[in-house]
Amino acid sequence: MTSTTHGPAQQGPTEGPTQGSPKRRRDRAAREREILEAAEQIFGKRGYQATSMDDIAAQVGVSKPLIYQYYGSKDGLFLACLARLRGQLLDTVSDAVIAASDAEDALYTGFVAWFQFLDDHPQAWSVLVDEGMLSAGPAAEATDEVRAAFIELIATMVRMNLPAGRPVDDDEVQIVAQSISGATERLAIWRTRSTTPPTPEKVARTLKDLLWQGLHTLKST
Amino acid sequence: MTSTTHGPAQQGPTEGPTQGSPKRRRDRAAREREILEAAEQIFGKRGYQATSMDDIAAQVGVSKPLIYQYYGSKDGLFLACLARLRGQLLDTVSDAVIAASDAEDALYTGFVAWFQFLDDHPQAWSVLVDEGMLSAGPAAEATDEVRAAFIELIATMVRMNLPAGRPVDDDEVQIVAQSISGATERLAIWRTRSTTPPTPEKVARTLKDLLWQGLHTLKST
DNA sequence: GCTGGAACTTACTCCCAGTAAGTTACTCGG
DNA sequence: CCGAGTAACTTACTGGGAGTAAGTTCCAGC
Structure with missing residues (x-):
């Protein structure tokens, strides 16, 4: 099949997408902490308005809906930082x-x-x-x-x-x-x-x- | 031609779109004042974030780009109110x-x-x-x-x-x-x-x- | 191994700020 | 009265970001 263009399966565990850590699946608590840290940093640097959820998602190396699943909304995430x-x-x-x-x-x-x-x-x-x-x-x-x-x-x-x-x-x-x-x-x-x-x-x-x-x-x- | 579907020309001067006043063209200063009043009212009622430029445009009975022509941006309009x-x-x-x-x-x-x-x-x-x-x-x-x-x-x-x-x-x-x-x-x-x-x-x-x-x-x- | 659920993704929708390009109506010189 | 110039105004779009529906992948326990 030609449909397997993105093929995430074969990504070697020795090499992550951006950093040295593969950091594939983590349990919820750990991921939440990771997201929170990134959010705090980016919100702190650019302000609430100028920060997009995609920015934070990219920084963590995760997709946007995951953040929504954990924090509900942009406000929710900001609130958690607060x-x-x-x-x-x-x-x-x-x-x-x-x-x-x-x-x-x-x-x-x-x-x-x-x-x-x-x-x-x-x-x-x-x-x-x-x-x-x-x-x-x-x-x-x-x-x-x-x-x-x-x-x-x-x-x-x-x-x-x-x-x-x-x-x-x-x-x-x-x-x-x-x-x-x-x-x-x-x-x-x-x-x-x-x-x-x-x-x-x-x-x-x-x-x-x-x-x-x-x-x-x-x-x- | 079938293109003249919207035909704004024949609108009688005795009847406006929403209110009794036809208020077609006004000179710039008057229109600016009108926009400013509407903006102050809506911003005051709903807050900056919750107010869209379309809201204000609709309230005045004018299209959005006109507001942009006069005030430059949403911030500019808010500034003027301020x-x-x-x-x-x-x-x-x-x-x-x-x-x-x-x-x-x-x-x-x-x-x-x-x-x-x-x-x-x-x-x-x-x-x-x-x-x-x-x-x-x-x-x-x-x-x-x-x-x-x-x-x-x-x-x-x-x-x-x-x-x-x-x-x-x-x-x-x-x-x-x-x-x-x-x-x-x-x-x-x-x-x-x-x-x-x-x-x-x-x-x-x-x-x-x-x-x-x-x-x-x-x-x- | 197989299945159930948790972790995670792609691929959208909708909304809104801002814009490009055109159209209408008033005015002023002839 | 008429054409041309311009100010007032519009339709119809782009782009980006919040939020979502519908899957897909991986791991745990049987």
Whole structure:
């Protein structure tokens, strides 16, 4: 038969299509991990819009429908990238906050951890914020979740800083938490775009100084 | 000839295709305005991604290439929407700031004006922020410009609040301005999504209280 | 070996941004 | 009134990318 033009059967196991590894069939979990890594890398480099599923498929050396089978949609894949980063970032900041000696220090070290993490993972950052954390993309709900987690962390810190027995104005706590979240996000974006950004410590210190007094005002109102 | 099947010539001037107005040819300026209005409306309702050029063309009652001839691209059209809103919003806030009696009042009334404007123009808001002001969209550069204008306004205010002769740490001014910009944007988004958002005055007051003390700290460092 | 299912592919469809090339209607000089 | 020039506008397409239907290949366990 002349129909066997593509003949995938005879491909020697000693030579893969692009790299040295033949990497024929892998089990699902391994393949998923592989795809996720490629996606994170390409999304990080080119952004969500500019990345096509074919690009990712090609990078992994697999066909597009497989990715759809595992991740459902482009959004789904992007979401999966996001979830991983979100966990890392949240853990890093939480740890810093918990390890702090007092409230003022928690604020400062929390900020430092945030900016430092983003310095250390520039690629992650692109994925998370530059396209992901904005409210519009298709992954809006997921990024909202990420943000909500941070806001909850901040709100908790704020509340802990208030006198225990006093009734708390939840609106005010929310306003403050949203403000801080917005400020840190914008500062992060600004830093990545600045040619000579100030150190994480400098930014954290200035931001802490800007907010610290006002946080007390809250409690004395 | 059987070729004259579509025969657009005999369409009576008393009856348009969709509405009462025949609205055949209009001069360029008028048509551009018409397109811009439709675009603002549809972008505002459905968002940038979910809006197709065909949608807008259909709404105006015109064919797609005409829009391309006038606005160049989807981004170009979106940009044009943005430019208009940016002007209005910036003017509104600037006016409020200028009319204020002192620096503290300027901060407060500036915030009020910002949130009030977005309450009054919810559709504009969707266009500007929910898809536009984020950093990722195709209109990234334009939205950056809009933001940069606000940040400049804020930075000017901050500087004016500092002692005249003293050397200013530009980094710190930038950090503060970026923070305020980020906080107001996030608060705006939060308000639109909240079922019962606090009044503009309440948000402005809380935010002012949060920042006011810290702004003084800046100068005494 | 044979069969059942998991891993994986080819070959599409549809949708949408953007374009090439043409057609219609208004205007202005004669 | 008439032709020619041009601005306003259209039909009919290309190209690329998301998502899918219908297989095909390989391995596990009987």
